[in-house]
Amino acid sequence: MVPTHYHLILSALLFTIGTMGVLLRRNTIIIFMSVELMLNAVNLSFVALAQHWGSMDGQLIVFFVMAVAAAEAAVGLAIILMVFRTKETVNADELNLMHG
Amino acid sequence: MEHASTAIQATIQAVSYLRWIVFFPLIGVLFNIFVAPKLGRRAINLVAPGVILAAFAFAWTAFEQLGELPPGSALVDNIYPWITAGQLHVDFSLRVDALTAVMILIITGVGALIHIYSTGYMAHDEDVARYFTYLNLFTASMLLLVLGENLLLLFVGWEGVGLCSYLLIGFWYTDDEKASAGKKAFIVNRVGDAGFLLGMFLLFWTLVANGVWTLSFSEIQRAIAEHPGIISGGIATAICLLLFIGATGKSAQVPLYVWLPDAMAGPTPVSALIHAATMVTAGIYMIARLHFLYDLSPSALAIVAYVAASTAILAASIALVQTDIKKVLAYSTVSQLGYMFLGVGVGAYGAGIFYLMTHAFFKALLFLGAGSVIHGMSDEQDIRKMGGLWKKMPWTFATFLVAWLAICGIPPLSGYHSKDLILEEAYLNQHLQLLYWVGVIGAGMTAFYMSRLFFVTFLGHNRADHDVAHHIHESPWSMVFPLVVLAVLSFGGGNLPLVHWLEPIFHHGHAGEVPQMIAWLPTVAGAVGIALAYFMYGATTKAVEGMNTEPVGIHNLLWNKWYVDEIYDATVVRFTAWLADWFWKGVDTQVIDGTVNGTARLMEYWGSATRILQTGNVQNYALSFLVGVTVILFLGVYLW
Numbered sequence: 001m002v003p004t005h006y007h008l009i010l011s012a013l014l015f016t017i018g019t020m021g022v023l024l025r026r027n028t029i030i031i032f033m034s035v036e037l038m039l040n041a042v043n044l045s046f047v048a049l050a051q052h053w054g055s056m057d058g059q060l061i062v063f064f065v066m067a068v069a070a071a072e073a074a075v076g077l078a079i080i081l082m083v084f085r086t087k088e089t090v091n092a093d094e095l096n097l098m099h100g
Numbered sequence: 101m102e103h104a105s106t107a108i109q110a111t112i113q114a115v116s117y118l119r120w121i122v123f124f125p126l127i128g129v130l131f132n133i134f135v136a137p138k139l140g141r142r143a144i145n146l147v148a149p150g151v152i153l154a155a156f157a158f159a160w161t162a163f164e165q166l167g168e169l170p171p172g173s174a175l176v177d178n179i180y181p182w183i184t185a186g187q188l189h190v191d192f193s194l195r196v197d198a199l200t201a202v203m204i205l206i207i208t209g210v211g212a213l214i215h216i217y218s219t220g221y222m223a224h225d226e227d228v229a230r231y232f233t234y235l236n237l238f239t240a241s242m243l244l245l246v247l248g249e250n251l252l253l254l255f256v257g258w259e260g261v262g263l264c265s266y267l268l269i270g271f272w273y274t275d276d277e278k279a280s281a282g283k284k285a286f287i288v289n290r291v292g293d294a295g296f297l298l299g300m301f302l303l304f305w306t307l308v309a310n311g312v313w314t315l316s317f318s319e320i321q322r323a324i325a326e327h328p329g330i331i332s333g334g335i336a337t338a339i340c341l342l343l344f345i346g347a348t349g350k351s352a353q354v355p356l357y358v359w360l361p362d363a364m365a366g367p368t369p370v371s372a373l374i375h376a377a378t379m380v381t382a383g384i385y386m387i388a389r390l391h392f393l394y395d396l397s398p399s400a401l402a403i404v405a406y407v408a409a410s411t412a413i414l415a416a417s418i419a420l421v422q423t424d425i426k427k428v429l430a431y432s433t434v435s436q437l438g439y440m441f442l443g444v445g446v447g448a449y450g451a452g453i454f455y456l457m458t459h460a461f462f463k464a465l466l467f468l469g470a471g472s473v474i475h476g477m478s479d480e481q482d483i484r485k486m487g488g489l490w491k492k493m494p495w496t497f498a499t500f501l502v503a504w505l506a507i508c509g510i511p512p513l514s515g516y517h518s519k520d521l522i523l524e525e526a527y528l529n530q531h532l533q534l535l536y537w538v539g540v541i542g543a544g545m546t547a548f549y550m551s552r553l554f555f556v557t558f559l560g561h562n563r564a565d566h567d568v569a570h571h572i573h574e575s576p577w578s579m580v581f582p583l584v585v586l587a588v589l590s591f592g593g594g595n596l597p598l599v600h601w602l603e604p605i606f607h608h609g610h611a612g613e614v615p616q617m618i619a620w621l622p623t624v625a626g627a628v629g630i631a632l633a634y635f636m637y638g639a640t641t642k643a644v645e646g647m648n649t650e651p652v653g654i655h656n657l658l659w660n661k662w663y664v665d666e667i668y669d670a671t672v673v674r675f676t677a678w679l680a681d682w683f684w685k686g687v688d689t690q691v692i693d694g695t696v697n698g699t700a701r702l703m704e705y706w707g708s709a710t711r712i713l714q715t716g717n718v719q720n721y722a723l724s725f726l727v728g729v730t731v732i733l734f735l736g737v738y739l740w
Contacts, residue, residue, distance in 0.1 A: 023719055
């Protein structure tokens with residue numbers, strides 16, 4: 001049996017990679033994918049810890065997260081699509097409407 | 101014990117028509133504001149005096165009804181509960197007793213005559229609607245002042261007359277000097293009002309400390325009668341003196357008399373109504389109304405008497421040399437008000453009110469006569485340019501003659517009866533007998549300056565410019581009629597049994613007999629003053645011509661009114677202006693504006709420093725999130 005901390009270390013690595021992707025990449029699609037990566041890193045932690053403690057709670061929450069992530073993906077991709085239609089770019093540096 | 105018996109018989113009768121005495125002039129106010137400008141001069145001339153006559157009719161009804169009740173009775177019109185706060189109940193309630201009955205008759209009676217006179221005097225003025233608005237409002241305020249059953253209502257009227265005085269003095273507001281005179285009157289009155297308010301607070305505080313929650317005159321009087329120790333001597337003195345400060349402002353006594361002579365900037369009928377017959381008597385009325393309070397403090401009464409006597413002499417000395425007909429009358433008013441205060445100061449409230457009434461008659465007559473002269477002389481006020489008017493203005497001359505003899509105290513006219521009464525009462529007061537002699541000297545001075553005014557204005561030959569002299573005419577009947585009525589009152593008003601009528605209020609009859617010589621001395625002083633003035637100004641024209649020369653010595657001092665205005669300017673006015681300047685430039689501009697502007701500047705600096713953080717780039721914000729979350733997690737894990 002794989003020790004729980006292995007899962008947690010992997011989860012942390014995946015989360016860090018996701019975070020770096022969100023912060024450093026400029027393509028909005030990639031950023032979006034990185035967010036998904038972060039979510040799934042957390043999912044991994046949940047199931048690992050659920051296994052570790054012998055509790056179903058973590059596994060339950062994972063289903064919630066997956067359901068929400070699916071919805072988010074639909075909405076998020078629709079937004080990116082609309083942004084591309086109006087601005088003709090998905091480069092995060094050029095999307096600075098919030099600069100005011 | 102004799103008072104106890106009258107107190108049992110005395111009744112308080114509830115009526116509901118007293119309110120109309122106040123409401124009618126107020127209706128006039130509304131009419132003059134909203135309706136009159138569309139209807140024009142004829143309607144105004146009808147309504148403005150009409151509402152005062154209506155008020156007079158109600159006042160007369162009240163007087164008649166009161167006369168049928170036993171002495172000491174009163175009529176009360178309780179309109180509605182005005183203020184209810186905890187145990188304090190102040191009603192909007194009007195009350196007519198013997199004292200108020202006299203006052204409302206004077207105010208509406210003399211007031212109606214002056215309104216009628218004004219229709220003639222203001223016939224050539226554009227703004228006659230505004231004029232009568234103020235005049236009606238003034239009458240309403242003054243009536244509220246004397247009818248109010250409690251100190252608060254009195255104060256409402258008190259402020260109202262002050263406001264109207266300001267409005268009417270500055271009636272011709274385009275003239276800077278007249279506008280300033282209005283402001284001066286308002287500000288000087290405000291100084292007195294501050295004292296009045298403090299006195300009222302102190303009285304209320306003292307009563308409440310003893311469980312008496314009231315501001316009503318009758319209830320205060322009853323509380324003092326039932327629990328004599330409720331207000332101690334020292335507190336009573338303080339209350340009375342604070343209220344007296346208010347009276348010195350309103351009734352033009354030393355040291356706050358300075359506004360009254362300047363108040364002559366207003367139209368002459370205003371001077372007659374406000375600054376001679378009614379408003380300035382508010383202070384005397386107030387003290388007479390609160391006589392039960394002043395009786396607690398002989399020292400306060402003594403101070404009132406001393407201030408009064410010094411005012412009488414000071415103002416009379418200034419009046420000796422003035423050449424503006426209205427200025428002479430103005431200082432004469434200040435001086436005569438001093439006599440009234442002398443009357444109340446020696447405890448003879450009835451005599452003070454008696455003189456208030458007769459003075460209202462003949463001083464209103466003097467001012468209206470002066471107004472008639474000014475009207476006829478094409479707005480000339482300098483007596484050096486008058487003279488010989490008896491031929492051209494016979495009615496004005498004849499009525500002025502009556503008023504002149506009345507104010508000089510010549511028997512059997514009204515001034516003789518009333519002023520002598522005050523002086524006799526002063527003589528009978530052992531502690532204040534000195535003031536009798538001051539009063540006698542003042543009577544002589546009064547006779548001198550009034551005779552000087554009379555001789556120079558009406559006798560001799562005319563000294564006006566040719567154009568003016570050509571135009572001199574007798575005034576229209578609307579102006580002459582009030583003069584004649586007032587002349588009759590000035591002649592016979594002294595025979596009214598006013599002191600007896602007021603006895604149930606003040607419980608103070610005639611204190612006793614004085615020696616024959618003492619009784620006649622004021623009259624003799626008056627006769628000497630007239631004779632002296634006749635030899636200087638009547639029999640020869642030399643002194644009249646001498647009036648054009650530059651005044652020197654004591655004459656110069658009097659000509660410049662003892663430099664009181666200059667002294668006030670150098671001390672109080674300059675100091676206040678300096679203080680205001682300091683607060684403006686020091687406190688306001690630097691501290692307050694500095695704080696406000698400094699806060700704004702700090703925010704601006706902070707904003708410009710932090711605005712670079714708003715890039716609009718989502719990833720920068722996300723980085724901030726990450727840093728923040730990381731820091732919080734570290735703090736959570738390692739510190740907590």
